Amino acid sequence: MLFAEKITNERKVIGQIFNNTVATYKYYWFVSILDIVVKEQRRQISFWEIIAGMVAEAWYPIHYFRLSFGKADSLYQQVVALQQELNIPIDARKADIKKQLLDSMNMPRVKALLRVFTLNVPYRFLSPWINYTTDNEVVSLSQAYTNNCLYAIKADTIEMNPEWEQYLNDNYPVLRDFTFWNLTVFLQKRNPNVPDVSSKLVKPIQRESLIKQRNFWDAYIDLNGSMKCIYTGKELYKKSYDLDHFVPWSFVSHNLLWNLLPADASINSSKSNNLPVLGEYLRPFARAHQQAIQTLYPKNPNNKLLEDYLTLHDSIPELIRLQENDFLNVFQKTFSPMVQIAENMGFKYWQNTFRL
Numbered sequence: 001m002l003f004a005e006k007i008t009n010e011r012k013v014i015g016q017i018f019n020n021t022v023a024t025y026k027y028y029w030f031v032s033i034l035d036i037v038v039k040e041q042r043r044q045i046s047f048w049e050i051i052a053g054m055v056a057e058a059w060y061p062i063h064y065f066r067l068s069f070g071k072a073d074s075l076y077q078q079v080v081a082l083q084q085e086l087n088i089p090i091d092a093r094k095a096d097i098k099k100q101l102l103d104s105m106n107m108p109r110v111k112a113l114l115r116v117f118t119l120n121v122p123y124r125f126l127s128p129w130i131n132y133t134t135d136n137e138v139v140s141l142s143q144a145y146t147n148n149c150l151y152a153i154k155a156d157t158i159e160m161n162p163e164w165e166q167y168l169n170d171n172y173p174v175l176r177d178f179t180f181w182n183l184t185v186f187l188q189k190r191n192p193n194v195p196d197v198s199s200k201l202v203k204p205i206q207r208e209s210l211i212k213q214r215n216f217w218d219a220y221i222d223l224n225g226s227m228k229c230i231y232t233g234k235e236l237y238k239k240s241y242d243l244d245h246f247v248p249w250s251f252v253s254h255n256l257l258w259n260l261l262p263a264d265a266s267i268n269s270s271k272s273n274n275l276p277v278l279g280e281y282l283r284p285f286a287r288a289h290q291q292a293i294q295t296l297y298p299k300n301p302n303n304k305l306l307e308d309y310l311t312l313h314d315s316i317p318e319l320i321r322l323q324e325n326d327f328l329n330v331f332q333k334t335f336s337p338m339v340q341i342a343e344n345m346g347f348k349y350w351q352n353t354f355r356l
Contacts, residue, residue: 014175016128018182023073025121027183028054031176033151033158038172043160048105050158051117055079056097061187063090064250064273065200066345070190078113085109091203122153193341196253208255210243216305217243217262220292223299229264230284231271231352236262246285247335248273251342257308258334261288274350275339278332286331287324294320 018026032053036045054075061067062079069076083090085107088100104110123138129149130141143152151158160168168175184198191197218238221227226235231244244263245252250273252259263271276282297306297320306316312330313319322330343349 013128014178017125018179018186019128021182021186022070024058024069024075024183024186025054025073025117026125027179027186028057028075029117029121029125031057031179033160034168034172034175034179037160037165037168043162043165045158045160047118047122047156047158048114049102050122051114052098052101054117055082055101055114056094059083059088059094059097060091060203061200064203065253066250066347067187067194067197067200068190068345069187074116078116081113082110085113094203118156122158126150126153191345193337194345195251199253207249210255210260212305213255213257213260214243216257216296216303217241217260217292219299220295221262223295224291227262227288229267230261230281230288231267232264234264236264241265242268244268244271246276246281247338247342248275248347251345251347252338256311257305258289258312258331261285270353271350273347275342275347277349278335278339282331282335283328286328289331290320290322290324290327 017030021027029050032050033045035053036042036049055078058069058075058079062069062076063083082088082101086100086104088097092100101110101114105114123135124132126132126138126142126149129147130138132138139153142149143154145152145161145163148163149161150164151160180198180201183201187201188194188197194200217227221236221238226237228234229236229241241262242265243260244267245255246259246261249255276285293306293309293316296303297316301316309316309319312334319327319330
């Protein structure tokens with residue numbers, strides 16, 4: 001077969017691996033295989049190592065962002081149960097999660113939770129190459145690399161087809177992105193009201209800096225003298241506050257100015273990824289923003305950061321002229337449905353132990 005024709009056929013069959021997908025298993029199975037084959041340059045891989053990689057990859061979107069995987073998907077339930085069993089931190093590094101899972105394979109409960117993924121996924125994944133009838137038939141056909149299938153199944157191990165190794169290595173970033181693009185489309189349908197699903201599939205290496213947002217609030221404090229923490233009532237001064245995401249970053253996945261407010265440094269670790277009680281905090285939160293932009297806009301109407309508010313109202317000059325209740329209503333229309341969706345996803349409300 002000519003090289004160009006071979007590459008074309010490989011692309012064609014790879015494009016079919018996520019057809020008729022009803023759960024996330026295939027996406028995570030493929031990504032786990034890719035990582036091991038390319039990063040570790042290995043051909044023989046046990047089911048258990050691939051599955052540990054699946055769980056490690058799904059860990060962050062499930063625990064930190066609380067994305068729904070759909071009713072037909074048991075990966076979500078198994079990952080939650082594994083966290084409870086092993087007490088692995090929800091924001092642990094992927095490599096650490098995988099290692100702890102593999103080190104815990106002697107625990108019957110852990111192996112039972114992972115065993116479900118050995119039953120169908122290794123066999124059904126080969127459907128673009130081998131029409132599924134029974135597991136035993138797939139095993140037999142795969143060992144002959146029928147239709148140049150991706151791997152052969154031998155007991156609870158896969159052996160990569162050497163014909164695919166160069167292609168996987170040469171196209172690793174593209175294949176990984178292709179997989180996550182398909183996974184994003186799949187999960188967006190199951191999380192229709194959740195913002196920015198694509199950025200919630202992989203733990204960010206580093207969060208975006210809040211220097212510009214902090215400069216905004218510093219400028220307001222300079223002109224106002226200080227401001228009060230809406231949670232504790234303490235006076236806040238420059239360099240004596242933390243910036244709090246009113247609705248957790250793990251839900252909104254952005255640092256837009258209208259969701260940030262200076263708060264007493266003791267609040268951030270306590271509030272963490274929990275939701276604010278809107279009936280208690282939305283009015284003082286909105287009032288602080290109104291006072292800030294009314295103070296700073298006349299000083300610098302060209303401040304690009306103020307454009308963040310255009311997602312709430314189509315005119316900054318009109319926004320700052322609103323009466324307090326009308327300004328509050330603008331925030332209410334944005335935050336009420338957002339908080340309700342987050343609650344439906346399993347985010348909890350924060351219990352303030354720093355009462356005013």
